[in-house]
Amino acid sequence: MSADGRLRRYAAGGGRRILTQRLGFTLLTLTAVATVVPIILVVVYIVIQGAPAISWEFLSGVPREGMRQGGILPAIVGTFYLTLGTAVFSVPLGVAAAVYLAEYAQENAWTRLIRIAIINLAGIPSVVYGLFGLGLFVLFLHLGTSILAASLTLSIMTLPVIISASEEALRAVPQAFRTVSMSLGGTRWQTIRRIVLPQALPGILTGVILGLERAAGETAPILFTGAAFFLPRLPHSPLDATMALPYHLFVISTQVPEMPIRIQYGTALVLIAFVLGMNLIATVVRSRARARRQW
Amino acid sequence: MDKIVVENLTLQYKDGTESLRAVTMAIPANAITVLFGPAGGGKSSLLRCFNRLNDLADVQTVSGRILLDGLNVLDPDVDVVALRRKIGMVFARPVVLPFSIRGNVTYGLELMGERDAPRLNEAVEHSLRLAALWDEVYDRLDDPAIALSGGQQQRLCLARVLALQPEVVLLDEPTSGLDPISTGKVEAALQELKKDYTIVLVPHSIQQAGRTADFAAFFLQGELVETGPGKDLFTHPRDQRTEDYVTGRFG
Amino acid sequence: MRANTRPGTAEPLRNWQEAVLSRAVRLSGYSAIVFVGLIFFFLVREGSPALIEVPLADLVGLRWYPIEGHFGVLPLISGSLIVTVGAMAVAIPFGIGTAMFISEIAPRWAREVLKPMVELLGGLPSVVLGFLGILLLSPFLRQALDLPTGLTALAGSLLLAGIALPTIVSIAEDALDAVPKSYREGALALGATRWQTMWGVTLPAARSGVLTAVMLGIGRAIGETMAVMMVTGNAPVLAVQLGSLFAPARTMTATIAAEMGEVASGSVHYHVLFLIGMLLFLISLAVNVAASAVVFRQRTRAERVLS
Numbered sequence: 001m002s003a004d005g006r007l008r009r010y011a012a013g014g015g016r017r018i019l020t021q022r023l024g025f026t027l028l029t030l031t032a033v034a035t036v037v038p039i040i041l042v043v044v045y046i047v048i049q050g051a052p053a054i055s056w057e058f059l060s061g062v063p064r065e066g067m068r069q070g071g072i073l074p075a076i077v078g079t080f081y082l083t084l085g086t087a088v089f090s091v092p093l094g095v096a097a098a099v100y101l102a103e104y105a106q107e108n109a110w111t112r113l114i115r116i117a118i119i120n121l122a123g124i125p126s127v128v129y130g131l132f133g134l135g136l137f138v139l140f141l142h143l144g145t146s147i148l149a150a151s152l153t154l155s156i157m158t159l160p161v162i163i164s165a166s167e168e169a170l171r172a173v174p175q176a177f178r179t180v181s182m183s184l185g186g187t188r189w190q191t192i193r194r195i196v197l198p199q200a201l202p203g204i205l206t207g208v209i210l211g212l213e214r215a216a217g218e219t220a221p222i223l224f225t226g227a228a229f230f231l232p233r234l235p236h237s238p239l240d241a242t243m244a245l246p247y248h249l250f251v252i253s254t255q256v257p258e259m260p261i262r263i264q265y266g267t268a269l270v271l272i273a274f275v276l277g278m279n280l281i282a283t284v285v286r287s288r289a290r291a292r293r294q295w
Numbered sequence: 296m297d298k299i300v301v302e303n304l305t306l307q308y309k310d311g312t313e314s315l316r317a318v319t320m321a322i323p324a325n326a327i328t329v330l331f332g333p334a335g336g337g338k339s340s341l342l343r344c345f346n347r348l349n350d351l352a353d354v355q356t357v358s359g360r361i362l363l364d365g366l367n368v369l370d371p372d373v374d375v376v377a378l379r380r381k382i383g384m385v386f387a388r389p390v391v392l393p394f395s396i397r398g399n400v401t402y403g404l405e406l407m408g409e410r411d412a413p414r415l416n417e418a419v420e421h422s423l424r425l426a427a428l429w430d431e432v433y434d435r436l437d438d439p440a441i442a443l444s445g446g447q448q449q450r451l452c453l454a455r456v457l458a459l460q461p462e463v464v465l466l467d468e469p470t471s472g473l474d475p476i477s478t479g480k481v482e483a484a485l486q487e488l489k490k491d492y493t494i495v496l497v498p499h500s501i502q503q504a505g506r507t508a509d510f511a512a513f514f515l516q517g518e519l520v521e522t523g524p525g526k527d528l529f530t531h532p533r534d535q536r537t538e539d540y541v542t543g544r545f546g
Numbered sequence: 547m548r549a550n551t552r553p554g555t556a557e558p559l560r561n562w563q564e565a566v567l568s569r570a571v572r573l574s575g576y577s578a579i580v581f582v583g584l585i586f587f588f589l590v591r592e593g594s595p596a597l598i599e600v601p602l603a604d605l606v607g608l609r610w611y612p613i614e615g616h617f618g619v620l621p622l623i624s625g626s627l628i629v630t631v632g633a634m635a636v637a638i639p640f641g642i643g644t645a646m647f648i649s650e651i652a653p654r655w656a657r658e659v660l661k662p663m664v665e666l667l668g669g670l671p672s673v674v675l676g677f678l679g680i681l682l683l684s685p686f687l688r689q690a691l692d693l694p695t696g697l698t699a700l701a702g703s704l705l706l707a708g709i710a711l712p713t714i715v716s717i718a719e720d721a722l723d724a725v726p727k728s729y730r731e732g733a734l735a736l737g738a739t740r741w742q743t744m745w746g747v748t749l750p751a752a753r754s755g756v757l758t759a760v761m762l763g764i765g766r767a768i769g770e771t772m773a774v775m776m777v778t779g780n781a782p783v784l785a786v787q788l789g790s791l792f793a794p795a796r797t798m799t800a801t802i803a804a805e806m807g808e809v810a811s812g813s814v815h816y817h818v819l820f821l822i823g824m825l826l827f828l829i830s831l832a833v834n835v836a837a838s839a840v841v842f843r844q845r846t847r848a849e850r851v852l853s
Contacts, residue, residue: 021741025651031643032652035711036660039667042678093574100575104568110576116838117578123762123834124585124827125769127799131806131823135588139811156581163578176390180452183348184403184459185380189564194406199393210669217671220771220799224806246673246772253677254776261681268674279669283662294393294441376560 043276046268053266063230067252068260072267077234078147078242079216079274082226085151085238086158086215091208093155094162098204101163102170103192122160126220129157133225148238150226157221158211165207169200174295202289209282217275219246229255245271298324298463298493299345304359306340308352314340316517318359322510327485327494329508329525331501333540336514338497342465344368345495346382347375363463380407383456387468387499389448391440396432399440399451403459418458426454427484446477453484463493471499482507501541505529513537589827593820600818610782610796612805612815619822621782625699625795629774630767632703632791633710637763640707641714642756648715649722650744661719668712672705676776679705684777691792697779699795705773710763717762721755722748754840761837765830768799775800798822 061071105111133153143149173196181191219227228241229251235242249267252259299322306315315337322328330338343349344361347368361368368378380403392399400419401409409415419436423429428450432443440451449469456464466485470478485494485507498504504511508525513534521534532538539545559565596605600617607618648660683704684696691700725748733743749756779794782801802819809816 017739017742021739024741028643028647028651031640032647032660035640035644035715036663038708039663042670043666046674046678093577096571096574097577100571104572105575114575114578116835117582119834119838120582120831121578123765123769123830125771125799125830127771127802128585128589128769128823128826128830131592131802131820132585132588134806135592135820136584140588156585159578159581174390176386176388177392179348179351180386180390180392181402181406182351183346183379183384183386184406184455185376186403186406187376187560187564189567190406190560194402195392213669217669217673219671219673220803223803246671249677250673250772250776253680264677264681268677271671272674275669275671276666279666294439 043272046265046272049262050265050267050269053262054269058263058266059270062232067230067248067256068258068263072245072248072270074231074234074243075245075248075267076270076274078244079246079271081147081235081242082150082154082222082244083212083216085147086154087208087212089152089155090158090162090211090215094159094208094211095166095204097159097163098166098170099192099197102167103188103196118160118163121156122164124157126157126218127223129153129221130223130225132156133221138225144239145224145226145228145241146239147226147235147242150222150242151238153221153225154215154218157218158215161211161214162204162207165210166200166204169203169207170196172203173199177295199295202285206282206286206289209278209285213275213278213282216278217246217271219244219250222247245274296324297321298364299495300360300362301341302360302362304341304344304357304361306337306344306349306357307355309355310353311355313517315344318519320512320519320522322493322495324493325489325491326509327489327496327507328510328512329504330495330497330512330514331504331508332514332520333545335516337517338514339467341514342384342467342495342497345463345465346379346384347373348379348384350375380459381461382463382465383459383461384465384467385449385452385456385469387471389445389452389472391443391448391451394440395437396440396443396451397436400454400458403455407459422454422458423451425457425484425488426450427480427487428454444477446473446480449473449477450481450484453481457488461492463495464488466494466496468497468499470503478503501529501543513540515540586827589820589824593817593822593824596814596817596821599814605818605821608784610801612818615814617814617818619798619818619825621784622796622798622801622822623825624784625778625782626768626797626799628790628795629699629702629706629778629797630764632699633706633767634760634764636704636707637710637714637767638760641711641759641763642718644711645715645718645722645756645759646744646749649719650740650748661716664712664715667708668716672709672770672773673776675705675708676773679773679777693792695779695794697777697794698792699778700791702774702778702795702797703791705777706767706770709770709773710767713766714759714763717759718752718756721752721759724755725751757840758837761833761840765833765837768833769826769830771797771799771803775803780804798826802826 058071059076060073062073064070101111101114130153133149137143137149137152138145177195177199178191181195186194222244226241227244227247231241231243245267249264249271252267253264301318301320304315304318305313307313318341330341332338340349343352344357345368349357357369363381392402394402397419400422401415404415404418420429423432428447431447440448443451470481473481482503485496488494489509496507498507505525510522511525511528512522513520513528515536520536521528521532528537529541532541559568604617606620607616608620609616609618610621644664648657652660679701684701686696687693687698687701688696729747729751730743733747734740738746774797778796778800780796780800781794782796783790783793802822805815806819809819
């Protein structure tokens with residue numbers, strides 16, 4: 001076959017390959033669109049359906065007529081308390097553990113074991129956390145169904161997220177800073193307190209917010225550890241049970257007959273707004289920190 | 296009068312590389328001693344032994360003694376924190392801390408617990424003048440240090456060390472990334488500083504070694520080949536290897 | 547010079563406060579191990595009595611009807627299995643496809659939009675997805691597929707796919723992104739099209755990361771509770787045929803969530819639920835250990851090649 005013929009055959013084959021590529025790219029584009037568009041639709045639909053229900057009475061009132069009327073204030077307040085409680089326990093412990101892994105730990109079998117443990121904590125199903133919380137906090141430690149028990153359970157569940165994000169933020173701080181600080185007569189702890197932690201703080205904060213966002217939206221861990229179906233008053237001690245937004249949504253969409261749809265969507269909207277609001281704050285923190293970085 | 300005396304120092308890292316082999320030398324006070332030689336000679340490792348910065352690296356064995364004014368620096372009972380204030384170090388790449396210019400200079404003092412504002416300000420001005428940087432930054436001391444040029448940053452690192460009033464200043468290829476003008480300013484500053492401090496310098500070029508050395512030591516693959524007054528080592532080296540390196544036959 | 551280093555380590559400490567803080571930090575580091583141990587201990591403590599109280603033959607039986615004392619967990623396991631398999635059938639192609647799109651085809655502006663969108667999906671509470679499943683998905687399935695009820699394993703699978711997708715997409719996309727540009731450029735220089743490069747070079751190079759993404763997605767799906775509880779119909783039926791996908795089913799997770807509230811502490815039912823919890827714990831342990839083993843093995847192989 002002549003060189004000319006070979007070239008022509010090659011070009012023809014190339015044409016087929018280009019066609020394959022074009023088809024393939026289209027297919028993948030459709031896949032991505034099919035994945036992302038439903039997300040947008042879902043959020044928009046909830047906003048449209050739920051917005052009419054949002055009013056000051058809805059946000060500040062208590063449920064009446066078996067939840068079919070009134071507001072969801074106890075659920076909002078409860079979610080707020082649970083998120084706060086989770087932060088109180090998981091943030092100090094998680095950040096300290098991350099400091100250990102990033103600044104003190106050496107690469108040995110113990111450290112590998114810690115990392116495996118963290119990966120496992122992250123993978124445990126949320127309902128198993130609920131069982132654990134029931135067994136340890138509610139029953140064994142006699143805390144009862146309470147905000148305290150639920151917060152402790154949620155904290156352990158949130159721990160791996162905070163540890164991972166914080167460790168990454170700490171490791172991102174340049175090693176040269178530590179060397180310089182030590183060469184000027186600083187101890188390891190001084191170096192951490194004055195340079196490493198402050199510089200890693202935005203990254204740590206982002207991780208904490210994302211972890212708490214997840215905790216705020218979880219139902220299964222609080223099912224048997226702190227969530228209450230209906231409370232006439234707001235909780236006034238950590239040993240009280242509480243209503244909570246995710247559990248409330250579950251209850252009104254599955255357990256209450258003849259529940260007005262608008263209120264269901266309204267509750268879902270408030271929950272999404274709470275969670276996505278935190279997401280937005282985390283994103284803002286992350287991008288502002290990136291702009292103001294001095295290294 | 297010798298400030299630092301090294302006796303039979305051998306250093307080996309955990310991965311087996313022997314960085315220094317039976318090094319014995321003296322470093323005179325109030326002079327610039329230059330450690331020169333091809334890469335991998337052990338010069339940086341020796342510097343890091345002086346201020347015990349090698350404790351942070353994967354060191355397997357260190358044997359021998361390093362005497363600072365007669366006291367062995369390698370003794371495990373030594374107060375490393377106090378030692379590092381007496382022996383300051385400037386690194387090859389200028390590493391400014393993520394603070395203001397003023398904050399960088401006062402960092403070492405703040406580590407010691409110094410909080411008195413007038414004393415800190417005085418230290419800032421004094422150190423920046425010694426490092427020949429004061430005239431360029433006196434009106435913007437609270438600007439972030441990262442905004443300075445490379446040469447200015449390196450002089451800031453020098454000022455940072457000087458603020459602690461050390462006795463010895465170690466410099467590991469301090470001008471390797473700098474332009475000739477900044478290099479000249481640093482070298483001029485060192486000439487002034489040697490009147491009150493002991494300077495140990497690893498130069499980044501043989502020419503810099505020739506310009507600055509009062510005393511010189513030639514290192515080759517962990518071994519100290521020879522030492523002597525600066526001019527002599529470059530013009531009349533005793534050892535053939537030194538002559539080969541100085542004349543550029545290898546490098 | 548005063549000595550203030552701990553002999554044997556060159557670890558300077560300024561005062562006793564630093565020593566206490568350092569000790570506290572060290573203890574915190576080990577807390578993860580403590581918690582995993584605690585969780586396992588409590589699951590065993592409350593779950594193992596079931597192994598004595600219920601004969602083993604009954605436990606692997608085919609009927610889950612606690613009121614009459616039937617504690618066969620096979621229908622629950624099969625429920626979890628069919629819902630997860632169904633979810634992965636959707637999530638894996640869509641997840642990897644989307645990841646490939648974001649990493650290889652999408653222009654920069656599209657990437658900046660798509661990645662946050664996927665993160666958004668990951669942030670949605672599962673109870674919201676379950677809620678929409680009840681109100682929208684199930685009626686739709688009932689009408690579209692002409693079924694007696696829309697609360698089926700299929701509904702659960704579709705929701706689970708949505709829940710597992712963000713995990714698969716983000717981890718797979720990271721893995722694809724980490725493939726060195728030189729790989730792609732080399733293939734293109736040899737005359738391959740971008741399509742051929744993607745599937746012949748880039749994806750195989752990232753295969754351990756993609757595999758990890760899929761395994762973690764599976765773990766996420768198996769462990770999901772609320773969404774499946776709300777839409778799968780909660781009928782503990784052994785799911786063995788393809789048609790079971792269009793019928794109600796019940797997962798292990800939904801069983802625990804649905805029945806724990808009504809169970810007397812210390813009863814047989816209570817212990818069996820904890821036993822199921824233990825089973826879920828072990829399954830997630832296996833998935834996670836396997837996922838991290840994939841990562842380690844790939845890394846050591848690369849290290850051997852490069853040294």
